[in-house]
Amino acid sequence: AQSVTQPDIHITVSEGASLELRCNYSYGATPYLFWYVQSPGQGLQLLLKYFSGDTLVQGIKGFEAEFKRSQSSFNLRKPSVHWSDAAEYFCAVGRRGDYKLSFGAGTTVTVRA
Amino acid sequence: GAVVSQHPSRVICKSGTSVKIECRSLDFQATTMFWYRQFPKQSLMLMATSNEGSKATYEQGVEKDKFLINHASLTLSTLTVTSAHPEDSSFYICSAREGGTSYEQYFGPGTRLTVT
Numbered sequence: 001a002q003s004v005t006q007p008d009i010h011i012t013v014s015e016g017a018s019l020e021l022r023c024n025y026s027y028g029a030t031p032y033l034f035w036y037v038q039s040p041g042q043g044l045q046l047l048l049k050y051f052s053g054d055t056l057v058q059g060i061k062g063f064e065a066e067f068k069r070s071q072s073s074f075n076l077r078k079p080s081v082h083w084s085d086a087a088e089y090f091c092a093v094g095r096r097g098d099y100k101l102s103f104g105a106g107t108t109v110t111v112r113a
Numbered sequence: 114g115a116v117v118s119q120h121p122s123r124v125i126c127k128s129g130t131s132v133k134i135e136c137r138s139l140d141f142q143a144t145t146m147f148w149y150r151q152f153p154k155q156s157l158m159l160m161a162t163s164n165e166g167s168k169a170t171y172e173q174g175v176e177k178d179k180f181l182i183n184h185a186s187l188t189l190s191t192l193t194v195t196s197a198h199p200e201d202s203s204f205y206i207c208s209a210r211e212g213g214t215s216y217e218q219y220f221g222p223g224t225r226l227t228v229t
Contacts, residue, residue: 032216044220094216103156
């Protein structure tokens, strides 16, 4: 069975600073990987996804993520955060065949002025 | 494109009553819809998977008689919480998948259910 670990429960970052959110997965085959963002009381918005090919993936809102098979990681990065990036971020891995997603516990990002 | 709506966004009901939540794909046909439950400050827990025209598949530990799911068309799935109790209070989120080999799920905005 697949699983996702997001080691950081809460990260505080200054506006304009860089951000990196960690995600490690466990899956027996080539994973399908996703990063979603959730604002308070809202649904999830897809930031980016990795299915195959180039291991550095560009997403929306200036985010990118890098798939590292050797480290079973799919970390999310943004070079310069904006106050509007304050939200909950979820990493997810897709299971082949039944299309289900398993989510990590999430990382709360707080942006200070 | 790929917009999923949920209705209602918030609902308060009394203990013992039933409440229905609708999930619609507005601009695509959803072969599969998923229902999640999210507790405060926690991740999403998959409750069930529904495919159009067939019975929903429930995750282990989810009571299928309490959480009735119907996927009557390619654009609509409903979740009915029957005989609701305060412990059913939660944030319910649906997602939809277009079909084929697509793994991408499009999420609705969620429904906040409060049972008094």
